[in-house]
Amino acid sequence: QQRIGILGAIPQEINGFLTLLQEVTETSIGGRIYYQGMLGNQSVVVVYSRIGKVAAAATVTTLLLEFGVTEIIFIGVAGAIHPNVKVGDVVIASELMQYDMDASPLRPKYEIPLLEKSYFETDSIRTQKAMEKVNQVINSTNITTLISLQELQKFDISAPTVHLGTIASGDQFFSTNKQKEQIQRALPHVLCVEMEGAAIAQVCYEFDIPFIVIRTISDNANQEATFSFQAFIEQISLVYGKEIITRLLGN
Numbered sequence: 001q002q003r004i005g006i007l008g009a010i011p012q013e014i015n016g017f018l019t020l021l022q023e024v025t026e027t028s029i030g031g032r033i034y035y036q037g038m039l040g041n042q043s044v045v046v047v048y049s050r051i052g053k054v055a056a057a058a059t060v061t062t063l064l065l066e067f068g069v070t071e072i073i074f075i076g077v078a079g080a081i082h083p084n085v086k087v088g089d090v091v092i093a094s095e096l097m098q099y100d101m102d103a104s105p106l107r108p109k110y111e112i113p114l115l116e117k118s119y120f121e122t123d124s125i126r127t128q129k130a131m132e133k134v135n136q137v138i139n140s141t142n143i144t145t146l147i148s149l150q151e152l153q154k155f156d157i158s159a160p161t162v163h164l165g166t167i168a169s170g171d172q173f174f175s176t177n178k179q180k181e182q183i184q185r186a187l188p189h190v191l192c193v194e195m196e197g198a199a200i201a202q203v204c205y206e207f208d209i210p211f212i213v214i215r216t217i218s219d220n221a222n223q224e225a226t227f228s229f230q231a232f233i234e235q236i237s238l239v240y241g242k243e244i245i246t247r248l249l250g251n
């Protein structure tokens, strides 16, 4: 029986659609609250993991073992790394990697020891479907009509787009140009950074569970990131979260 686990890292990444959940049961395990219920006609379990790779791995493992979810959707925000990626855009992962994994000289930098793997691919069919649905949210629905002009101007959002590519995860909030330039140099194909996706990807790979990761860009992963991130999660990420999840689980 199909049951979808939907995770964000923080309340502001799930609250937009949590209110749409029907027949809700709450379960508290390991300091997280798991909201089980129906979203449209889909059985789902929604939870926020808290920030970072360990928190994300523990939460997704609980979803798999305690709630028997059959697939995972991660939704949240990220900092832009690639020059084509702008605040308000959406990045959908084709693959994820952990930029802070380094067991060299035992193993190549970034490789997860014993798995002999640095990049974890998302489920291609579900990722394609997500590309279609998120494009509809961005273009047909025109997400910008759901956000106040004042907010759009504050973040310089005019015509958001959807990107498919590599997301890098690690236990660092990017808040300086130096951090950004370093990763741009080392990993020029990376579109954005966040702190959970590749941990979830690794666990899903090990359990052989299909997963996708969808990230709205909240900031430019530089010295303005702290302000931009905080303002974005309070006012905008809820709108994206609600529209994307409704569209994805709907028709």
Ligand code: ADE
Pocket (backbone or CB within 6 Å): 077, 078, 079, 172, 173, 174, 175, 193, 194, 195, 218, 219, 220, 221, 222, 225, 229
């Ligand atoms: N998630 C959103 N913005 C981020 C940043 N600048 N660094 C790491 N994770 C983020």
